[in-house]
Amino acid sequence: MNEFNDRIRRLQERMRQEGTDGFLVTQNVDLYYFTGSMQIGYLFVPVEGEPRFYVRRSLQRAQVESAFPAVGLGSFRSFGDKVKGDFSTVFSSGKSPVIATEFDVLPVQVFQRLEAAFGAVEWKDGSMAVRELRMIKSEQEIALLRKSAQIADQALDFALSRLKEGATELELVSDIEYRTRQLGHMGMIRMRGYNQELVTGMVGSGSAISMPTGFDGPAGGQGLGPAFPQGSARRAIAANEPILMDIGCMIDGYVSDQTRTVVIGELPEKLQKAYEVSEQILRKAESMLKPGTICEDLYVMALEHAKDAGLEEHFMGYGEDQVKFLGHGIGLEMDELPVLAKGFKYPLQPGMVIAVEPKFTFPGTGVIGIENTYAITDDGFEKLTLTREGIIQV
Amino acid sequence: MNEFNDRIRRLQERMRQEGTDGFLVTQNVDLYYFTGSMQIGYLFVPVEGEPRFYVRRSLQRAQVESAFPAVGLGSFRSFGDKVKGDFSTVFSSGKSPVIATEFDVLPVQVFQRLEAAFGAVEWKDGSMAVRELRMIKSEQEIALLRKSAQIADQALDFALSRLKEGATELELVSDIEYRTRQLGHMGMIRMRGYNQELVTGMVGSGSAISMPTGFDGPAGGQGLGPAFPQGSARRAIAANEPILMDIGCMIDGYVSDQTRTVVIGELPEKLQKAYEVSEQILRKAESMLKPGTICEDLYVMALEHAKDAGLEEHFMGYGEDQVKFLGHGIGLEMDELPVLAKGFKYPLQPGMVIAVEPKFTFPGTGVIGIENTYAITDDGFEKLTLTREGIIQV
Numbered sequence: 110m111n112e113f114n115d116r117i118r119r120l121q122e123r124m125r126q127e128g129t130d131g132f133l134v135t136q137n138v139d140l141y142y143f144t145g146s147m148q149i150g151y152l153f154v155p156v157e158g159e160p161r162f163y164v165r166r167s168l169q170r171a172q173v174e175s176a177f178p179a180v181g182l183g184s185f186r187s188f189g190d191k192v193k194g195d196f197s198t199v200f201s202s203g204k205s206p207v208i209a210t211e212f213d214v215l216p217v218q219v220f221q222r223l224e225a226a227f228g229a230v231e232w233k234d235g236s237m238a239v240r241e242l243r244m245i246k247s248e249q250e251i252a253l254l255r256k257s258a259q260i261a262d263q264a265l266d267f268a269l270s271r272l273k274e275g276a277t278e279l280e281l282v283s284d285i286e287y288r289t290r291q292l293g294h295m296g297m298i299r300m301r302g303y304n305q306e307l308v309t310g311m312v313g314s315g316s317a318i319s320m321p322t323g324f325d326g327p328a329g330g331q332g333l334g335p336a337f338p339q340g341s342a343r344r345a346i347a348a349n350e351p352i353l354m355d356i357g358c359m360i361d362g363y364v365s366d367q368t369r370t371v372v373i374g375e376l377p378e379k380l381q382k383a384y385e386v387s388e389q390i391l392r393k394a395e396s397m398l399k400p401g402t403i404c405e406d407l408y409v410m411a412l413e414h415a416k417d418a419g420l421e422e423h424f425m426g427y428g429e430d431q432v433k434f435l436g437h438g439i440g441l442e443m444d445e446l447p448v449l450a451k452g453f454k455y456p457l458q459p460g461m462v463i464a465v466e467p468k469f470t471f472p473g474t475g476v477i478g479i480e481n482t483y484a485i486t487d488d489g490f491e492k493l494t495l496t497r498e499g500i501i502q503v
Numbered sequence: 504m505n506e507f508n509d510r511i512r513r514l515q516e517r518m519r520q521e522g523t524d525g526f527l528v529t530q531n532v533d534l535y536y537f538t539g540s541m542q543i544g545y546l547f548v549p550v551e552g553e554p555r556f557y558v559r560r561s562l563q564r565a566q567v568e569s570a571f572p573a574v575g576l577g578s579f580r581s582f583g584d585k586v587k588g589d590f591s592t593v594f595s596s597g598k599s600p601v602i603a604t605e606f607d608v609l610p611v612q613v614f615q616r617l618e619a620a621f622g623a624v625e626w627k628d629g630s631m632a633v634r635e636l637r638m639i640k641s642e643q644e645i646a647l648l649r650k651s652a653q654i655a656d657q658a659l660d661f662a663l664s665r666l667k668e669g670a671t672e673l674e675l676v677s678d679i680e681y682r683t684r685q686l687g688h689m690g691m692i693r694m695r696g697y698n699q700e701l702v703t704g705m706v707g708s709g710s711a712i713s714m715p716t717g718f719d720g721p722a723g724g725q726g727l728g729p730a731f732p733q734g735s736a737r738r739a740i741a742a743n744e745p746i747l748m749d750i751g752c753m754i755d756g757y758v759s760d761q762t763r764t765v766v767i768g769e770l771p772e773k774l775q776k777a778y779e780v781s782e783q784i785l786r787k788a789e790s791m792l793k794p795g796t797i798c799e800d801l802y803v804m805a806l807e808h809a810k811d812a813g814l815e816e817h818f819m820g821y822g823e824d825q826v827k828f829l830g831h832g833i834g835l836e837m838d839e840l841p842v843l844a845k846g847f848k849y850p851l852q853p854g855m856v857i858a859v860e861p862k863f864t865f866p867g868t869g870v871i872g873i874e875n876t877y878a879i880t881d882d883g884f885e886k887l888t889l890t891r892e893g894i895i896q897v
Contacts, residue, residue: 113797136700137717147732149698149717167715167824181823216697217606217614218628234612280685287681295731296702297691304531304543305608308690321561323531323543335568336691336756336835340542362730407803429575430561441730 113176130206146174189226209235257365278341321430351475368480507570524600540568583620603629651759672735715824745869762874830859
């Protein structure tokens, strides 16, 4: 309960600074973050006082789950008037109140209905307020991320036990999904970005994993076809080629992310060398993972290191399909703040959780690299990922 | 190739009728429907002439997959000018052209960036145009739905072979997911509605499956916790209680949907009777599944039948958490048109594919019912679902 009160208090503090009179939270993940409930509805947060959750379905369940009062939404037509009546100090100030909502995920159609329902209101984009609050995790949140990382580790062991020449990427990723699911993975990985999708994990090998994708990451994979053009393919895995095992897992809403490079036999020397560079970058990144480091400096360091190693054009994808980051925040969604990329000036703070993933792409040959999830602490970091490092030889 | 040309031709015909000068397709599923590619970008469709796909990532892959020319998107700042240059007949008519896009899924933030990039344009909601085109499936689309239903049938057999007293819902749904995945399920089920989510399937039993949910369906399930408050729970399954096995599966983008009622032992007589009513409703619905039947009439029939059987308050959920439909269109997404509900005046047409799912909820006891996916044909229907009907006793 204190946890949710604290989140609302931090949101209200920011609303005061930014001149926001009310915040209408609409997205399921954001609703869960602020109330503990993900039932369908809207949370209204006034700049002062207690929020109220207007629930379409299921009210019965929201009343059990939500940290704040949950009431029936009623007809959408009267929803605006209901909120205005309940929060008369926000809505009766003479001028149109400033109401924020999540423009980054809210569909235009829903927004237009809200505009009609609320009438004279000055709407503004509250996406960054929510995303920046969620960027700093509490101890309870980090505990769930720790648990998620443990399960990803167990799932990898299971997949390794099944790995043999001729097994397909799809078979292995099925094994990983099966194991994570049995251990409590909720069955999906949430992303916030429009058109971004993920399944639980990805096993990609050789030429298939080096294919470019629309997915906002360095190694999306070939996928099963153009209707899901990323992730594992039906490709049979051969000896002496790189196998990338990228495993996500969602435990009680919280997502961890890790990648390991695996090989049946031995990798060609060129790829072994590139792998060493990815671990060198990870070590350098770890030396910078402490409060105060500026996010973009991590990316700049990595890019320079890749350049010095003569691998610049292979770093985080190849050619025009390179992505321009070294890592990303992670929590309830896979694509949270901060991003380790140019333009992100956030200093690292205790409570940030970041997946750092130096990878190198060799078109037609494969992708190698490593990815760990870290929590920033008062004086450095805690590595949440448990799996052993180094190229895993089977 | 003809398939995609035909889809664009039908869209352009509708654009002419509605006075739309151009259509900017933004959503990944819609992009796939019109081009055969799901890479990240925008498809511009002029009211006359060939469309063009502006791709952010991966252009290389879009050029292989897309039925229409794919070009690099370039910087977003210059994107509007680029489209205006490429489609000068649309944009140089003197007055602001009318451009449609999918307001039902497009986030406000992306829309505002498009508004800024395109300048003087009259934007309008094209969601219904796209959803109504996609409502009528081609023979190729129905062939994929048939394949999807076959795999769901095999997955159910696998789960039934594992079912025993004390097994948990989570264990059984893991088995179903594992089997569908091995057989080519793409690992997710897409939904169009804001905040609506699904995993592959759901095994729900006894009191857990009768819990109300925010999910827009009659039997959402308890779930693993408030961070995913639907689907299977950790509950151990007992003898003589209803087990609902609802299986989705996505093959090459196309989703089938089926539900069966299963029991270890025997169901109480009250539930057996209710199950019989659900099959009676399904039979009556089948007698109406032919071109010309008005969608809402199917719902009205079902509601009356439930009322006559004294089961009205248990139909499609219980009390305030009832949903007001009998079935839904299905294809690339789980929540397509038409909906079998009041207000949906569409006459059935050949090529529509609909999941019909009469279910009855008994709070604290369970949910029983059945669900099949049907394709409407020239003179009736084809039942795509292959699984045997009746209560499945184990």
